[in-house]
Amino acid sequence: MFARTVVVLFAVGPLAHAGPPIPTVLVPHVRDPVDKSYVKMIKGMDRFERDRALAPAAVLRFRLLPRLPGTTLAGVTLRVAGQRVSLPLALAADHSFVLPRSAEALRDNAAVLANRKSDAMTWRAWVQTPGLAAGTRRLGDLRLECRVGMDAGAFGMTAGVFVSIFGFGVRARNPELALSPLL
Secondary structure (H helix, E strand, C coil): CHHHHHHHHHHHHHHHCCCCCCCCCCCCCCCCEEEEEHHHHHHHHHHHHHCHHHCCCCEEEEEEEECCCCCCCCCCCEEEECCCCEEEECCCCCCEECCCCCHHHHHCCCEEEEEEECCCEEEEEEEECCCCCCCCCCHHHHHHHHHHHHHHCCCCCCHHHHHHHHCCCCCCCCHHHCCCCCC
16 A cells, blocks of 8 residues: 555656746856956057057957867857956957957956857967958067067967977967968
8 A cells, every 4th residue: 555655646746746847047157268357458459559650550359269270169259247347249250359448347357258168269469451462461560469469468379489489399289379470
């Protein structure tokens, strides 16, 4: 008799608790996300304005780069986030973006966040004079890009940089992170 009662209770139990569906919780954040200090990136933008004479017609953007070959950047989203501010950033098809100036984000000590883990991608400053042939970079653009990247903390320093500068026999894991060859 006891065994039949238990079976009946288990069989009826799920039906007795049928009610409104349990709400689903969506966690849109990533543990250990790629992030950069908004304040530091603005310092890089200030450097761009201060040293504009190196590349008078150039445009400053920041580019996302995969850390390893084969890593896709499809679906990446960016935002400036702090305690009281959240500004979405538009990402171009080449995975670059322009960082807007926001007094509120500066006061809030905000960060620029991506929806990817820090080991998946990085970013660096990108200074480019429009109208040049594909694959062509001006030396002034590269010098200013380096200065902006150092001030902004957005300089993809990898072994590839040292290979191109010093000729060491080490290869970068991602060639895009190395400096472009100057011809």
